[in-house]
Amino acid sequence: MSRIIRIAAAQMGPTQRADHRAHTLERMIRLLDEAAAQGATLVVFPELAFTTFFPRWLLDDNELQPYYEPSMPNPDVQPLFDRARELGVGFSVGYAERTPEGQRYNSSIVVTPDGTILGKYRKVHLPGSVEPRAGAQYQQLEKRYFEYGELGFPVFRAGPVWQDALLGMLICNDRRWPEAWRTLALQGMELLCVGYNSAAYDPNGGESESAELRTFHAQLVAQANAYMNACWAVAVAKAGDEDGSGLIGGTCIVDPNGLIVAGTRTLADEVIVADCDLDLCQQGKSKMFNFAAHRRPEHYRRITGQTGVILPEDESPA
Amino acid sequence: MSRIIRIAAAQMGPTQRADHRAHTLERMIRLLDEAAAQGATLVVFPELAFTTFFPRWLLDDNELQPYYEPSMPNPDVQPLFDRARELGVGFSVGYAERTPEGQRYNSSIVVTPDGTILGKYRKVHLPGSVEPRAGAQYQQLEKRYFEYGELGFPVFRAGPVWQDALLGMLICNDRRWPEAWRTLALQGMELLCVGYNSAAYDPNGGESESAELRTFHAQLVAQANAYMNACWAVAVAKAGDEDGSGLIGGTCIVDPNGLIVAGTRTLADEVIVADCDLDLCQQGKSKMFNFAAHRRPEHYRRITGQTGVILPEDESPA
Numbered sequence: 001m002s003r004i005i006r007i008a009a010a011q012m013g014p015t016q017r018a019d020h021r022a023h024t025l026e027r028m029i030r031l032l033d034e035a036a037a038q039g040a041t042l043v044v045f046p047e048l049a050f051t052t053f054f055p056r057w058l059l060d061d062n063e064l065q066p067y068y069e070p071s072m073p074n075p076d077v078q079p080l081f082d083r084a085r086e087l088g089v090g091f092s093v094g095y096a097e098r099t100p101e102g103q104r105y106n107s108s109i110v111v112t113p114d115g116t117i118l119g120k121y122r123k124v125h126l127p128g129s130v131e132p133r134a135g136a137q138y139q140q141l142e143k144r145y146f147e148y149g150e151l152g153f154p155v156f157r158a159g160p161v162w163q164d165a166l167l168g169m170l171i172c173n174d175r176r177w178p179e180a181w182r183t184l185a186l187q188g189m190e191l192l193c194v195g196y197n198s199a200a201y202d203p204n205g206g207e208s209e210s211a212e213l214r215t216f217h218a219q220l221v222a223q224a225n226a227y228m229n230a231c232w233a234v235a236v237a238k239a240g241d242e243d244g245s246g247l248i249g250g251t252c253i254v255d256p257n258g259l260i261v262a263g264t265r266t267l268a269d270e271v272i273v274a275d276c277d278l279d280l281c282q283q284g285k286s287k288m289f290n291f292a293a294h295r296r297p298e299h300y301r302r303i304t305g306q307t308g309v310i311l312p313e314d315e316s317p318a
Numbered sequence: 319m320s321r322i323i324r325i326a327a328a329q330m331g332p333t334q335r336a337d338h339r340a341h342t343l344e345r346m347i348r349l350l351d352e353a354a355a356q357g358a359t360l361v362v363f364p365e366l367a368f369t370t371f372f373p374r375w376l377l378d379d380n381e382l383q384p385y386y387e388p389s390m391p392n393p394d395v396q397p398l399f400d401r402a403r404e405l406g407v408g409f410s411v412g413y414a415e416r417t418p419e420g421q422r423y424n425s426s427i428v429v430t431p432d433g434t435i436l437g438k439y440r441k442v443h444l445p446g447s448v449e450p451r452a453g454a455q456y457q458q459l460e461k462r463y464f465e466y467g468e469l470g471f472p473v474f475r476a477g478p479v480w481q482d483a484l485l486g487m488l489i490c491n492d493r494r495w496p497e498a499w500r501t502l503a504l505q506g507m508e509l510l511c512v513g514y515n516s517a518a519y520d521p522n523g524g525e526s527e528s529a530e531l532r533t534f535h536a537q538l539v540a541q542a543n544a545y546m547n548a549c550w551a552v553a554v555a556k557a558g559d560e561d562g563s564g565l566i567g568g569t570c571i572v573d574p575n576g577l578i579v580a581g582t583r584t585l586a587d588e589v590i591v592a593d594c595d596l597d598l599c600q601q602g603k604s605k606m607f608n609f610a611a612h613r614r615p616e617h618y619r620r621i622t623g624q625t626g627v628i629l630p631e632d633e634s635p636a
Contacts, residue, residue: 124614124617125612125613125614126612127606127612148614149617152617153617154630155630156630157630157631166629166630173612176546176606176607177546177612177613178496178497178499178500178543178546179496179500179613179615179617179618179621180617181496182496182497182618182620182621183617183618183620183621185627186620186621186624186626186627186628187620187627187628187629187630188627188628188629188630209575213575213577216576216577217545217575217576220538220541220542220545220576221542221545221546223538223542224538224539224541224542224543225496225542227535227538227539228494228495228496228539257527257531257535258534258535258538259531259534285627288445288494289494290626291625291626291627292625292626292627293626294443294444294445294491294495295443295495295497295625295626296442296443296466297497297621297622297623297624297625299442299467299470299471299497299498299501300497300500300501300621300622301622302500302501302504302505303497303500303501303504303615303618303621303622304615304618304619304621304622304623305615305622306504306615307609307610307613307615308504308608308609308610308611308613309503309504309505309506309603309609309610310504310505310506311484311505311506312472312473312474312475312484312505312506313475
């Protein structure tokens with residue numbers, strides 16, 4: 001048996017703060033066109049795809065407002081939805097969400113080729129801080145600008161257009177947390193879409209890991225978690241230099257063996273495509289990673305029972 | 319600051335069923351000597367290091383008995399303990415354990431340079447089956463020959479001889495389960511010792527993943543889990559052809575960035591050594607993987623709340 005979806009990863013180059021929305025939309029539509037021309041029916045865009053990575057600045061409410069989508073779709077992004085439906089292509093995309101009640105999330109949705117929003121995810125593992133770092137030119141203020149996602153890690157059944165794929169989403173930093181992948185895999189997840197904006201270096205000039213090491217980390221976690229959860233993973237970067245702050249690339253499509261079957265070569269707008277056979281998940285799900293046969297949750301209690309580290313001696317009876 | 323331990327991984331080539339214990343002990347002592355000559359103070363041996371991988375055969379109680387250690391140490395293994403103490407070298411080693419009450423475990427211990435047993439671990443993730451596969455020449459009967467470890471995933475504080483390392487152990491298949499690593503890391507684990515006997519191919523001649531892919535998987539999980547848990551990992555194979563059944567090599571020492579800093583080149587007895595600075599764990603533990611700041615256990619409940627997969631629709635209200 002095989003259940004093949006042709007999937008495109010639509011890596012985006014940098015989006016500057018001064019760029020107009022319409023320009024960014026044009027770039028995304030061009031990527032969509034290119035993916036459709038290559039036969040893809042699912043196109044995965046990065047985290048916060050419609051804007052620059054604005055949590056790098058301390059902004060006031062007026063400055064912040066234009067970065068958030070008040071609904072999805074909305075007139076600003078409608079051209080992407082329209083073009084996708086014309087092409088008969090679905091997509092997943094990350095965006096800053098503001099609810100009618102004023103709550104703000106770092107979110108992503110997946111949209112089927114007929115334009116239906118199949119599912120939404122709100123980022124759980126927000127990195128960075130609430131308070132700005134004094135004197136720093138660049139910040140990482142995700143914990144200030146977004147609330148923690150409260151939807152958990154839902155898995156969506158894609159329906160016949162995508163081979164009844166069991167599909168999950170993560171956003172950026174989430175992908176480094178094995179708990180997130182496992183929670184999805186415990187719902188049968190076969191395909192994971194994850195967009196990211198990951199720093200290539202410390203933009204404030206501090207001592208820093210190299211861009212090469214950071215790209216290795218990004219791919220390592222996608223590869224290993226795809227293998228350990230017997231799923232496909234499509235990990236998609238926003239890459240390059242945004243207003244003086246660098247982002248890694250390393251966009252890749254990973255099979256359930258943890259092997260990269262397609263990867264980008266640039267830090268710019270770039271489409272890669274792979275035929276992803278969901279039935280390749282069955283080997284892992286039925287043997288090595290047959291959860292029902294091999295997991296031992298009675299020994300995992302710390303994972304849900306504590307948040308931070310508890311050193312051995314701290315538990316010793318007095 | 320730096321807290322450096324020189325660690326040796328003592329890969330072992332195959333041990334045939336007909337090999338005498340004394341011969342195997344001599345090989346292990348030779349590896350210990352070589353590691354000590356290179357300045358190592360901790361030597362990591364593989365899983366079931368004193369014997370062949372006997373769960374590949376259906377054996378009766380009389381045949382099984384000699385494979386288990388009735389106590390540790392015992393006269394059969396005492397020469398290893400004696401030599402280690404002479405050399406001022408500690409070690410970890412995997413063995414088949416039989417308790418005075420007759421319970422059987424796939425276990426490992428870590429022994430300090432003064433000969434004290436610092437800690438014991440009993441394998442939690444037993445692969446294979448209880449019942450033999452009809453007609454198969456080779457079995458995988460770990461679930462028949464061992465009980466599931468009931469000690470959980472303990473972390474041991476090594477004391478000044480090993481820089482107060484927080485040390486954990488896993489055995490073989492355990493290393494593919496991120497829950498096991500995370501449970502250790504939630505106790506501050508800085509160093510993970512894991513021995514393995516992993517098949518290089520299907521010994522019964524079925525369609526099979528290549529030895530290269532299996533070695534990639536073994537290293538991928540060591541690298542990614544070391545990175546995601548900000549710890550060192552020493553993953554040590556018993557390798558080569560045991561009575562017609564092949565085992566992968568791929569022994570490696572991995573740093574908290576997930577990089578392999580030393581690896582074996584053979585499928586035979588081979589020592590590799592690395593200087594492991596435990597303080598390199600601090601970067602990850604205090605920033606990217608600062609669990610107290612970034613974990614969200616309220617969303618991880620499936621990890622302890624269910625064993626196998628529950629598909630999304632199975633939970634839908636009727």
